[in-house]
Amino acid sequence: MTDWKSAAQAIQPELVQWRRWFHQHPGVGFAVEEAAEYIAAKLRSWDIETETGVGRTGVVGIVRGARPGPVIAVRADIDALPLQEENEHDFVSRYPGKMHACGHDGHAAIALGVAKLLAQRRRELKGTAVIIFQPAEEGQGGAAAMIADGVLRRHNVQAIVGGHVGLLAPELALGQVGICYGPMMAATCEFEAEVIGRGGHGAQPHQTVDPVVISAEVITAWQRLVSRELSPLLPGVLTVGKIEGGRTHNIIPEKVSMRGTIRYFHPEAEKVLVRRAEEVLAGICQAWNARHTFRLGTAYPPLVNDGDFTAFFAGVAAKLVGAENVKVLEYPTMGGEDMAFFLREVPGTFYFLGAGNPEKGIVHPHHHPRFDFDEDVLWLGVALLTATVWEYTQKN
């Protein structure tokens, strides 16, 4: 096996520099043009064929080996979050209200590292590596946009691999690799609902239709979908994360609006949670003379890893970090990931790379204003993905 460990360690200072640049210049959703330009310039400087504007603002680097062979993709998401950073290190976000609080700045740097190392060895490379830098992972489905734009079809991608750095799986210590055979992350579905009543004086409720009381009943009833209608053997979550209505203590408002997320793995759970949510809302509103609206937003499918590819990846990872540091996760997570769209199209795997470090105070969860990850794992992310591409193209 080529010594990808040393090769990746040799570019660690650059990886840190790139990661910090991404961290200082966060873009939210599809608005990642600045990062996309930075990535494209780097790829071109290494003579890598580069596509821009894929799925609106995605970038693709195509490293063609000198010898024919299979095509494998490496996927990194590059978007940040609409969040005000509270970290105090010297590379904090330069843009108020925007922050890389999920580690995608690390993913972008790692994927650049993979592209650089593979390009250096392209004369020996058999086959092609397609390095995908996608926008809008955090809730808008940038992966689906890039697939619709032909990123997999155009390059005949046969397998895909990607990962997530950070603290997503508590059982993973710094530098440990977490894998999962089959379902790993939940399907997610956003929704918005309104209960529309009739406002009036807080002292004369009988002359109103009170959407606050009705909403309370709806939210409680929704929780019963999970406990009474969903099989206890199927995981499911229905969370109302935002509720808004009213102005002051003695006015019954016209309406209450809510936003939430539904999470599940199994199609049966989708039927119970997604379809029945509106039926329950409609039924309760009708019973109390209110009207309702219900709208489903972005939905991600469950993320399902291919068994054979995951076993292959686990073998590659074990050679790099030792078998004892490659852990099969005990449980999948109810978090969502739009890598799921790619894995629905081609076999592959998604893995977690442990990057929390209590000794350095790196303990805050993802999406927290003080989130950080230990940069010492950047080279390891590069080594894992580069070795995976290399071995896959050699053996197939």
Ligand SMILES: [Zn+2]
């Ligand atoms: Zn996130």
Ligand SMILES: [Zn+2]
């Ligand atoms: Zn993320």
